[in-house]
Amino acid sequence: MTKKKNSSKKKQQKRHKFFLNPYTDCAFTKCPNCDIPTKVRKYPLVIHIEPRQLFLLNKKCKYCINCDLIIAKKQEIEAYIAMALGTKLSQNEYLVMGTVDRKDWREGNKGALEQHEIIERMYVFKDIWDFEVIPAGWYSAEE
Numbered sequence: 001m002t003k004k005k006n007s008s009k010k011k012q013q014k015r016h017k018f019f020l021n022p023y024t025d026c027a028f029t030k031c032p033n034c035d036i037p038t039k040v041r042k043y044p045l046v047i048h049i050e051p052r053q054l055f056l057l058n059k060k061c062k063y064c065i066n067c068d069l070i071i072a073k074k075q076e077i078e079a080y081i082a083m084a085l086g087t088k089l090s091q092n093e094y095l096v097m098g099t100v101d102r103k104d105w106r107e108g109n110k111g112a113l114e115q116h117e118i119i120e121r122m123y124v125f126k127d128i129w130d131f132e133v134i135p136a137g138w139y140s141a142e143e
């Protein structure tokens with residue numbers, strides 16, 4: 001591969017929307033936005049870990065075709081990070097930034113990619129969504 005020195009900086013590519021699901025008891029088998037059934041798909045996620053580390057995780061997520069929304073369980077992501085790093089992170093110590101193509105994930109996983117190469121190949125999320133779940137029966141108890 002060759003690189004032109006005078007090429008202008010490539011604009012960051014964007015893909016998908018993302019929701020980090022904090023609810024352990026809600027799997028979002030239906031999209032919280034449009035209510036259609038979600039699919040299960042694996043996505044190679046790029047996770048930034050403070051201060052300067054990138055972590056690639058090929059993870060099963062829920063996906064809404066209609067909204068182009070990826071839903072990943074927060075608890076599961078934190079468990080993977082804890083396993084890989086041997087330490088548990090709090091929520092402000094990491095950020096799920098985007099995805100990479102499967103072939104780039106494979107290379108990155110073998111340690112063949114530098115951090116800046118991962119960043120160049122990464123698709124950042126177009127948007128990060130958040131949903132609040134109101135538990136059923138929350139207000140029905142005793143009047």
Ligand SMILES: [Zn+2]
Nearest residue numbers: 031034064067
């Ligand atoms: Zn949807």
